[in-house]
Amino acid sequence: SQQGEEDPQALSIQEGENATMNCSYKTSINNLQWYRQNSGRGLVHLILIRSNEREKHSGRLRVTLDTSKKSSSLLITASRAADTASYFCATDDWGAQKLVFGQGTRLTINP
Amino acid sequence: EPEVTQTPSHQVTQMGQEVILRCVPISNHLYFYWYRQILGQKVEFLVSFYNNEISEKSEIFDDQFSVERPDGSNFTLKIRSTKLEDSAMYFCASSVQGKNTEAFFGQGTRLTVV
Numbered sequence: 611s612q613q614g615e616e617d618p619q620a621l622s623i624q625e626g627e628n629a630t631m632n633c634s635y636k637t638s639i640n641n642l643q644w645y646r647q648n649s650g651r652g653l654v655h656l657i658l659i660r661s662n663e664r665e666k667h668s669g670r671l672r673v674t675l676d677t678s679k680k681s682s683s684l685l686i687t688a689s690r691a692a693d694t695a696s697y698f699c700a701t702d703d704w705g706a707q708k709l710v711f712g713q714g715t716r717l718t719i720n721p
Numbered sequence: 722e723p724e725v726t727q728t729p730s731h732q733v734t735q736m737g738q739e740v741i742l743r744c745v746p747i748s749n750h751l752y753f754y755w756y757r758q759i760l761g762q763k764v765e766f767l768v769s770f771y772n773n774e775i776s777e778k779s780e781i782f783d784d785q786f787s788v789e790r791p792d793g794s795n796f797t798l799k800i801r802s803t804k805l806e807d808s809a810m811y812f813c814a815s816s817v818q819g820k821n822t823e824a825f826f827g828q829g830t831r832l833t834v835v
Contacts, residue, residue: 638820652828653764653812660821698764700824707752707777707819711764 615712616699622718629686631715633699634679640702642675643709644684647696656684656697689719725743725827727813734803738813742798742830744813753796754814754824755788758780765814770796771819803834 615687617632633642644656659666659682666673672685686693696716700709726745746753755767755783768778770788787799795813800807810829816822 631812643823645826650810650831653814653826655823655825672738700764702820707769707771707822708754708766709756709764710766711756713763 616715617654618715619713620716620718621624622694622720623689625689625691625719629689629693629717629719631684631717633682633684633712635682635699635701635710636680637701637703639677640675643700644671644673644680644682645698645700645711647698647714649695653698669714686717689717691721693717694719699702725813725815725825727811727827729830730828731831731833733835736805737802738835740800740803740832742800742811742813742832744796744798745794746796746815746828747825748794748814749811750815750817750825751821752776752816753788753790754816756812756814756826757809758812758829759809767798769819773782776819800832803832805834808832808834 615634639661641658641660643658645653647653657668657673659673667720670687675682696714698714699713701712729745751769756764766779768782768788769776776822785801789797810831812826812829814826815822816824
């Protein structure tokens with residue numbers, strides 16, 4: 611798989627349930643970032659987790675990072691209709707000043 | 722809250738024409754970027770810019786592309802002679818530092834080449 615691949619590609623759940631999205635990557639990284647994109651709109655930064663961190667929280671978001679498995683997960687708890695969007699992980703190639711994005715997970719929250 | 726702003730939000734241009742996409746990064750940020758997203762595909766890095774010069778560019782960023790910071794606030798992407806395949810959403814981003822800091826993105830410019 612390519613750098614920053616998300617899994618699943620699409621996820622549909624009921625409002626109030628938790629949503630978990632996964633991301634795998636291949637190279638060494640300084641950090642991994644998660645972004646949200648509403649349809650046809652810009653990328654909204656959600657959270658950054660550094661390579662020496664294992665878990666990070668922000669409101670209803672919980673991100674984990676396992677550098678040994680080169681994977682990360684984004685958990686959204688108590689989902690809301692407004693969480694409907696595409697979610698992307700992005701990694702920085704070690705030493706590079708750029709982000710490499712995955713294909714994203716399209717999350718749909720059903721009322 | 723400070724944000725990256727991009728203009729125009731949508732531009733339609735004839736194939737072969739030059740276009741300039743404009744961005745105003747967050748004021749205390751030092752690193753600036755352009756990315757693009759072809760419809761239905763992943764976001765792709767084009768170029769990074771620091772201290773008035775390109776610090777990194779991708780294979781996509783060929784001689785048809787150029788970037789400029791003409792004054793203290795604007796950051797522009799110029800495509801000299803547009804092709805149909807340049808149709809995409811173009812995102813500007815900025816960050817305080819080049820590494821290990823959040824990159825904040827604008828709302829994007831949807832470029833349609835006809």
